């Protein structure tokens with residue numbers, strides 16, 4: 001497939017609601033069910049090993065009008081929480097076996113409870129991910145939490161999820177993550193061959209495909225991109241930070257690029273590419289996943305790591321990317337992102353790294369003001 005065809009297929013997939021994406025996958029994998037995964041992280045391998053397709057549940061974007069969910073939430077809340085609940089209240093998630101949330105913030109915790117109450121027929125899991133990465137009990141605790149998830153899911157489905165199946169899924173997801181890292185490396189090294197918006201479309205579309213299919217697609221895409229001779233544009237090299245949960249509209253990323261920024265790295269869809277390296281595959285795959293979560297995950301504002309401050313994580317990311325500035329792109333009312341923004345901004349000011357904050361929400365439809373703001377920021381750096 002050509003790069004253009006792959007890109008169009010990925011963008012088309014993002015136009016679908018989660019249940020429609022599942023139904024599309026079932027045309028190729030008729031016996032597979034689906035489990036929705038609310039960001040940021042869940043052990044996808046356990047879900048896949050259970051014979052289900054993990055499907056990224058990043059709200060409903062601008063595809064659904066809110067008519068029920070607004071009444072269940074206060075007004076100052078991120079849009080992903082509202083539109084996700086709306087999907088459940090409208091019965092749009094009935095095709096799924098269930099949904100998994102994790103302990104990223106109070107909003108996600110309340111959302112999980114609301115979904116459980118309003119969609120009693122579904123299996124709703126809430127993972128308590130560790131807050132302390134370095135206690136002597138962290139490894140056992142995290143493994144036990146993944147084991148609890150496996151046991152509950154197996155009980156719900158009425159079938160076992162053996163270690164051997166999880167290990168096979170782990171190998172597959174290692175391939176997907178390695179190829180995704182390669183895609184990011186390629187874009188960083190040769191920004192002209194693929195835009196950040198296209199990379200984002202591919203990676204997010206990957207959360208709506210079986211990993212077998214996504215691994216093939218990435219292989220194909222990388223092969224084609226390596227043949228390309230993209231021309232690098234002039235612009236300010238930046239890192240995007242803050243969109244680790246609710247995902248910005250694709251048009252926002254396109255606008256940032258069109259306004260003169262070359263996005264060298266980002267934390268978009270980060271939960272699906274959380275590990276810096278392959279996870280070792282051995283006879284205790286849940287132990288390996290727990291170890292990878294504790295020791296080999298990239299930083300995010302919802303993963304608390306006392307010994308590796310997130311401010312250092314951002315500084316390192318900027319250095320590795322060879323970027324000269326940071327664009328903060330938090331979702332409106334996203335508390336973890338906005339709290340971290342204060343610390344990140346302070347650190348960047350100390351190091352003299354320019355930065356700009358652009359908040360977004362799902363229903364953002366006009367980008368003119370953002371474009372002007374980013375253009376002014378980029379020009380102030382280029383002509384300084």
Ligand code: SF4
Pocket residue numbers: 078080081104105106107108245246302331333334335336337
């Ligand atoms: S966008 Fe932020 S506040 Fe909303 S659910 Fe995600 S992490 Fe929580």
